[in-house]
Amino acid sequence: MNVSTLQDIAxxxxxxxxxxxxxxxxxDMTPALCHAYTTAFINAVAPKATTVVLGHDLRPSSPAIAAACAAALTDLGLTVVxxxxxxxxxLALYGAQTGAPTVVVTGSHIPFDRNGIKFYREDGEISKPDEQAMLGYLVGLPKNLTVSALPSPAPQVEQAYVRRYVDFFGxxxxxxxTVAVYEHSSVGRDVLRHILEALGAEVISLGRTxxxxxxxxxxxxHEDVEQAKEWAELYDFDAIVSTDGDADRPLIGDELGQWLRGDVVGILCAQYLQAHAVVTPVSSNTALxxxxxxxxxxxxxxxxPYVIxxxxxxxxxxxxxxxxxxxxGGFLLGSQVLRDGQRLGPLPTRDxxxxxxxxxxxxxxxxxKMSELAHDLPKRFTASDRLQNFATLKSIGLIARLKADARLLSDLLAPGAGPVESLDETDGxxxxxxxxxxxxxxxxxxxxxxxxxxxxxxxxxxxxLCDACLLQVLKVAG
Known part of the structure; x- marks a missing residue:
């Protein structure tokens, strides 16, 4: 077995x-590599663990990656739930409730040819310092790794998640x-239906694949924007909801099939819970x-990790x-909420x-109506998009050029918006x-x-603004 730091392996x-x-x-996510990441996580972040919760999303590659992670945990002498x-x-909730770290295999929303692994301490998602501790850990890449088939799922993990919401909301x-659920390939499509039906809603299942x-x-x-509007014309529902692949980010639409922005959803949820302090990235709507x-x-x-x-x-x-x-739209709860004699415990990870x-x-x-919920918020609107297959180094180089050239910055970002009033370099x-x-x-x-x-x-x-900026980026950066 060759031993090196996880940083070198990564x-x-x-x-x-x-x-x-x-x-x-x-x-690139070979069984040996996944074994190494999992081994480094336990040894560097959760060395006292005896039991670990493990799960995954519905990507075709996820079960095999999860099996490699399970092999690492078993090799370390740990019990796998x-x-x-x-x-x-x-999965993170059950780990927190039972005092066990958690490993989740998911690529969330990123392209199909990619995947990922998320790691949780017993008290929540790992921090950036935890990541550095893992990267500095000496670990081996096993040459003859034996990966066994995954066992049958433990039903109590899903049951705990359903009870969390049914007990609190009633x-x-x-x-x-009536709620339409755009199921697609979300790992949360079935449990979301179970929760909504237990809360008394009539659920219409759409788009399962x-x-x-x-x-x-x-x-x-664009196809999901148009599809939701078409479904609103075909079905009589009060809202349409969905999630990303690993169901930690919501997609919420109104009775007209119009999707709400995630940062507006965040404000409305924080208001409903009567939050005192709200933490959000710099990219979120300033209506907050x-x-x-x-x-x-x-x-x-x-x-x-920064929000946490x-x-x-x-x-x-x-x-x-x-x-x-x-x-x-992913929402994190850092404190318990007490209402009508019921308690909703903290869950400091996206939900x-x-x-x-x-x-x-x-x-x-x-x-x-769902479309009326945001009417009282200040009239600030956001849009976002991305250029895919755009190398990170190219992005960094472009941003450096913009910082050094005020005229290029104004002409590329928003040529008709007037002079730049302020720049924020918190992230990008x-x-x-x-x-x-x-x-x-x-x-x-x-x-x-x-x-x-x-x-x-x-x-x-x-x-x-969003569309014009990305078009200009393509012209400038190629």
Whole structure:
């Protein structure tokens, strides 16, 4: 067995940590490599563990990767609780409830030829320092690795996730509400139906497929935008909901089949929970601050580890009810919520079910249509998209050029928005113009993509800014 640091192994393989978890090409995620990552996780981050929760999404490559991770855990003498194909937050929740670290095989929304592994301590998602500890750990790549078949899933893992929401919100709470679930290849499609039906909703299942669909809740595909509108004409529903591949990011649409932006979903969910402190990345809609609904707002770099770190700081400073969310709609609960004698415990990792159920309950309790929930928010609108197969080094080089050339920056990002009022380099390059328009470029941390976020006083202008900027990038960067 050849021994080297995980950092060296990662560099040679191309499988590396991104904004959340290790990601890489499926072809590079060999059983030996997955064994090494899992071994480093246990030894560097969770050395006292005796039991580990394991699960995966529905990508065709995920079960084999999970089996390699299970082999590593078994070789270390640990007991494996295999949850099967379940949402990432469901697996993380069971790990937290039982005091066990968790390993989840998922590529979330990234392209089909890629996959990833997420790691959780017993108290939540690993931090960036945890990642560095793993990368510095000496580990071996076994030459003759024996990988056994995965066992039958332990039913108690899914049951705990269902009980979490049914117990808190109450069975029958959504009676009279009709919800369409765009199932596609989401690992959460069945458990989401179980939860909604247990809450009393009538569920319409749509778009189920065994072919993997890379749903990105930040950059919704044109075909999914049009499909939701078509379904709204064919079916009578109060809302349409979906998730990304590993079901930690929600996609929520109204009765007209119009998808809500994830950062608007985050604000509405935080309001419903009556949060005191809200932590969110710099890319999220500034309606958060302009709403003046929360005593404390914290902005971070993009990625759930940074949001979690911000939540921990807010809790340490004495904030009572701390939540976090990302522009993709993934919602993190840092504090317990008490309501009508029921307790909703913390779950400091991205979750899709909480914002889905919270918005459905908010609309029913207020007697509003889903399309009316955001009417009271300040009129700020966001749009986002990405250039795929755009090398990270090319993105970094482009941003460096923009920082050094104020005229190029203005002409490329928003030529009609007036002078640049301020620049934010928290994560990528975010420019605010005197018109109030905002354009933000950032290399993706998970794939070779350049992401663009735009914000303006109208949805049309935000979309135009985003599209025009990416078109200009293609002309400039090629």
């Amino acid at each position: 560099a040679q393989s191309g499988v590396a940590f991104g904004t959340s978890g290790a990601r890489g090409l499926v072809a 295999y949850g099967g194909a379940l949402p990432t937050p469901a 069975a029958g709470t959504l009676k009279g509400v 065994d072919t993997f669909v890379p749903i990105d809740t930040e950059a919704v595909r 601050e302009q709403s003046k609904a929360f005593p404390q707002v914290v902005r971070t770099r993009i990625g759930s 770190a911000g939540m921990e700081d807010a809790l340490a400073s004495g904030s009572e009810l701390v939540v976090g969310y990302e522009a993709n 899709a079910v909480l914002p889905i159920v919270a918005l459905l309950c908010a609309a029913k309790e207020r007697g509003l 390059l975010r420019a605010t113009f005197t018109s109030g328009d905002i354009v933000h470029l950032r290399p993706s941390g998970n794939a070779p993509e350049l992401r663009c976020y735009a914000e303006s006083n109208s949805a049309k202008q935000a979309r135009a």
